[in-house]
Amino acid sequence: MPDDPAFVERLRAGDKEACATCVREHSTNVYNLALKLTGDPAAAEDVLQETFLSAFRAIARFEAKSQLSTWLYRIAYNAALMRLRRRQVETVSLDEPVEDGAGVPQPRDLADWSENPERAVLDAEMRRVMDEAVGALSETLKSVFVLRDVNGLSTAQTAQVLGLSEEAVKSRLLRARLALREKLSVYVAGRVAEAER
């Protein structure tokens, strides 16, 4: 199993079965991180390939004090960032929530849809809205949100991947979640109003 020292040794020895296991275990999360950060399937595929090529080439330098997954996501994050910078993508969203004096974004939409869209999550339109909302986040909020709430990493792992303190991860996560809540509130309220017409 990944992170078992014997497994890492097999990776170091270039064991193809171990490499395939590593790809199977981590490719989905690596691909999603790259896709959400770049917003471009072709770039995400390049990052995916580059991540595993670099990782298997550099596995001798992997130190077992960090987790293999954390190490891989860090390589993927850096590769995605390089691509973003090369493309000179605008990194500050114009659509983040307004902030109060203490720097915490203030919620604007106060419609209560919490009892509502559980079944709608599988609906294609809702998925599109959810993706667009993540796509509109600034790069700094997006990376934290994807690692924590899409890929399911812990706060500590996310902090390690991004080279941030846990406090910074928590603060960015809150801002990302509040921004997404705002977008979904607007969409769901519109959908409810339409259904009631």
Next chain:
Amino acid sequence: MKSEACRHLLGQLSDYVDGEASQAICKEIEQHLAGCDNCRVVVDTLRKTVTLYRTRGPDPVPDDVQERLYRVLDLPDGV
């Protein structure tokens, strides 16, 4: 979301919806929510937002992307 108490609560919300806030903070938040409808809506819809994204989870890697990855890495697919 105007009062100082609402603003204070906002800063603690992620930990609260993740179940990671201390007992004292949870108690403070719950007392506030009992008397503040706006904050209750924000907490409920924030929790729902997180649940929706977690329920959805990551997208699968498309089959053709996966195939090319195995080819580039010179790995037999489905070892």
